[in-house]
Amino acid sequence: xxxxxxxxxxxxxxxxxxxxxxxxxxxxxxxxxxxxxxxxxxxxxxxxxxxxxxxxxxxxxxxxxxxxxxxxxxxxxxxxxxxxxxxxxxxxxxxxxxxxxxxxxxxxxxxxxxxxxxxxxxxxxxxxxxxxxxxxxxxxxxxxxxxxxxxxxxxxxxxxxxxxxxxxxxxxxxxxxxxxxxxxxxxxxxxxxxxxxxxxxxxxxxxxxxxxxxxxxxxxxxxxxxxxxxxxxxxxxxxxxxxxxxxxxxxxxxxxxxxxxxxxxxxxxxxxxxxxxxxxxxxxxxxxxxxxxxxxxxxxxxxxxxxxxxxxxxxxxxxxxxxxxxxxxxxxxxxxxxxxxxxxxxxxxxxxxxxxxxxxxxxxxxxxxxxx
Amino acid sequence: xxxxxxxxxxxxxxxxxxxxxxxxxxxxxxxxxxxxxxxxxxxxxxxxxxxxxxxxxxxxxxxxxxxxxxxxxxxxxxxxxxxxxxxxxxxxxxxxxxxxxxxxxxxxxxxxxxxxxxxxxxxxxxxxxxxxxxxxxxxxxxxxxxxxxxxxxxxxxxxxxxxxxxxxxxxxxxxxxxxxxxxxxxxxxxxxxxxxxxxxxxxxxxxxxxxxxxxxxxxxxxxxxxxxxxxxxxxxxxxxxxxxxxxxxxxxxxxxxxxxxxxxxxxxxxxxxxxxxxxxxxxxxxxxxxxx
Numbered sequence: 001x002x003x004x005x006x007x008x009x010x011x012x013x014x015x016x017x018x019x020x021x022x023x024x025x026x027x028x029x030x031x032x033x034x035x036x037x038x039x040x041x042x043x044x045x046x047x048x049x050x051x052x053x054x055x056x057x058x059x060x061x062x063x064x065x066x067x068x069x070x071x072x073x074x075x076x077x078x079x080x081x082x083x084x085x086x087x088x089x090x091x092x093x094x095x096x097x098x099x100x101x102x103x104x105x106x107x108x109x110x111x112x113x114x115x116x117x118x119x120x121x122x123x124x125x126x127x128x129x130x131x132x133x134x135x136x137x138x139x140x141x142x143x144x145x146x147x148x149x150x151x152x153x154x155x156x157x158x159x160x161x162x163x164x165x166x167x168x169x170x171x172x173x174x175x176x177x178x179x180x181x182x183x184x185x186x187x188x189x190x191x192x193x194x195x196x197x198x199x200x201x202x203x204x205x206x207x208x209x210x211x212x213x214x215x216x217x218x219x220x221x222x223x224x225x226x227x228x229x230x231x232x233x234x235x236x237x238x239x240x241x242x243x244x245x246x247x248x249x250x251x252x253x254x255x256x257x258x259x260x261x262x263x264x265x266x267x268x269x270x271x272x273x274x275x276x277x278x279x280x281x282x283x284x285x286x287x288x289x290x291x292x293x294x295x296x297x298x299x300x301x302x303x304x305x306x307x308x309x310x311x312x313x314x315x316x317x318x319x320x321x322x323x324x325x326x327x328x329x330x331x332x333x334x335x336x337x338x339x340x341x342x343x344x345x346x347x348x349x350x351x352x353x354x355x356x357x358x359x360x361x362x363x364x365x366x367x368x369x370x371x372x
Numbered sequence: 373x374x375x376x377x378x379x380x381x382x383x384x385x386x387x388x389x390x391x392x393x394x395x396x397x398x399x400x401x402x403x404x405x406x407x408x409x410x411x412x413x414x415x416x417x418x419x420x421x422x423x424x425x426x427x428x429x430x431x432x433x434x435x436x437x438x439x440x441x442x443x444x445x446x447x448x449x450x451x452x453x454x455x456x457x458x459x460x461x462x463x464x465x466x467x468x469x470x471x472x473x474x475x476x477x478x479x480x481x482x483x484x485x486x487x488x489x490x491x492x493x494x495x496x497x498x499x500x501x502x503x504x505x506x507x508x509x510x511x512x513x514x515x516x517x518x519x520x521x522x523x524x525x526x527x528x529x530x531x532x533x534x535x536x537x538x539x540x541x542x543x544x545x546x547x548x549x550x551x552x553x554x555x556x557x558x559x560x561x562x563x564x565x566x567x568x569x570x571x572x573x574x575x576x577x578x579x580x581x582x583x584x585x586x587x588x589x590x591x592x593x594x595x596x597x598x599x600x601x602x603x604x605x606x607x608x609x610x611x612x613x614x615x616x617x618x619x620x621x622x623x624x625x626x627x628x629x630x631x632x633x634x635x636x637x638x639x640x641x642x643x644x645x646x647x648x649x650x651x652x653x654x655x656x657x658x659x660x661x662x663x664x
Contacts, residue, residue, distance in 0.1 A: 095625040095626065096625060096626060096627075096628050097624045097625035097626070097628065097630075098625070100628055100630075122628075126628075193611035229612065232612075233528050233610045233611060233612075234610060234611025234612055235611060236606060236611060247505055247506065247507055248506065248507055249505060249506050249507075249528070360627070361626075361627035361628065361629060362627075364622070364626065364627055365438075365440040365441075365622075365627065366440060368440055368443075368444070368614050368619070368622070369439060369440035369443045369444075371611065371612050372443055372444070372447055372612055372613065372614050
């Protein structure tokens with residue numbers, strides 16, 4: 001008697017608890033990660049004829065406009081040239097956690113992912129990635145620092161200074177020092193809630209010369225960020241950074257050039273940005289260990305090195321061509337926006353992928369602590 | 373073996389035991405599903421927390437020694453205590469009003485609580501942003517009528533997080549409180565008044581003590597909820613209010629410190645279960661939301 005009451009109480013309790021937490025504790029990405037950890041992937045539910053399996057290449061990126069843009073710039077031309085293959089662009093987000101759980105569970109459904117150079121080192125060293133096959137992919141089509149062991153540059157993007165010209169008319173920031181100068185240029189700032197490109201901007205604001213940045217002085221950078229944190233909103237996603245400027249929540253800040261150029265276009269250049277003291281990052285293709293398409297994926301990667309395809313991506317998304325040959329093919333009116341153009345590239349600082357691969361995890365946690 | 377013979381003999385068994393067999397048969401599928409999709413991953417999470425990066429309890433010790441973790445935990449704790457207390461206070465007032473309202477009003481008030489209960493947490497957070505941002509409706513109105521010169525920063529700070537959380541948690545405080553208040557005999561307070569108690573005295577010395585079980589169970593319930601908030605702090609906190617759920621996601625997705633992330637997740641689960649056990653001793657769950 002007593003036993004039965006107890007057990008039915010427990011059931012009600014478990015059931016109630018489940019109902020109440022539904023959809024709150026579990027967000028979509030966690031769900032995907034759980035699926036991957038269980039060895040199931042969303043792509044496993046797609047109906048694909050068994051014959052076509054080996055001839056499909058799955059490219060995973062961060063979703064949104066990038067899905068259609070990469071389909072148009074990279075996937076469609078490849079499929080036209082080689083109709084045997086179909087390239088499928090999946091926007092579910094190749095976070096390090098998702099890559100790790102997918103590869104370790106042995107149920108790999110992605111072939112190539114859109115990440116960056118530091119991530120290629122970090123994940124590659126943990127044995128989660130295939131090495132780039134340079135017999136197929138052309139090393140000479142990127143700058144030397146953009147051809148890594150586990151990652152090959154696919155485009156260029158930058159952390160840039162963006163500001164509101166309606167608040168500061170006829171003025172252009174000389175560098176990050178102005179972003180930190182709340183006395184002369186008052187107003188809310190925005191920085192990324194992540195260390196990439198933020199520590200560099202803080203150090204330059206503190207007077208460190210660009211050539212002396214690496215290895216980064218983390219203590220000094222964090223102290224500098226703490227100086228302005230009370231007046232800063234820290235953005236999580238790129239779209240949030242756009243929103244902050246569009247809604248005039250902030251007057252100045254550190255955002256991606258891709259987002260800044262979209263806001264600039266939408267506001268008729270009321271929101272401006274400059275590549276001065278920008279921090280340049282190479283986005284990079286990485287290939288999952290044991291990817292289903294095998295070495296065919298490198299044929300696809302080689303096809304994305306075509307400068308014309310990279311210019312298409314730049315026009316659609318604002319991601320700068322990583323192939324230096326492409327710079328001259330960019331239409332004249334868009335050249336000032338290209339982070340990879342010779343004059344823009346020269347104004348900026350190249351992020352040190354090696355430093356990030358070594359230090360990112362620990363410093364990111366300290367950064368979160370500092371800004372909290 | 374014995375199961376089969378029991379089922380075969382079921383028609384001859386006393387009524388209670390037949391019900392029991394049916395209940396267990398019905399529970400079999402959910403239990404199987406939960407085992408595969410819930411308990412198995414959960415056990416893996418527990419295992420990772422004691423095996424990565426090295427076997428042992430290092431990840432659990434880190435919870436007490438790592439300064440970023442301590443910062444996140446203290447942020448979580450103070451936000452949870454403040455938001456739970458406010459939810460409980462407002463929930464109490466609301467439940468009191470609803471229980472003491474007349475029939476028609478009572479339905480409308482309950483409907484209002486439930487309507488907010490059914491709106492997705494994401495939509496609520498975005499609604500607050502639309503209302504309260506610098507160029508939002510509230511600030512523009514206040515500026516237009518000349519009450520303020522510069523916009524007030526309502527959100528993208530701890531205030532915004534607490535506001536969003538309280539908004540979400542109030543129904544969870546109201547429902548168990550109402551269930552409890554309905555069991556209090558409505559003649560007690562007038563009786564106390566008749567014996568000379570002041571209105572406040574009658575409430576303080578008669579009604580409040582009687583509603584204490586409801587208050588405690590609602591308090592534990594909203595506190596359990598508050599610990600797990602993820603989206604609300606991410607959207608309304610301006611990046612500066614990192615609570616433990618977000619920190620765990622960061623360790624799993626970004627830093628790949630799965631040992632640390634899973635140790636924190638397991639500890640949270642432990643805290644929640646402990647609170648649930650305490651709660652289970654105070655009140656029967658089926659009564660909490662007013663079921664008979």
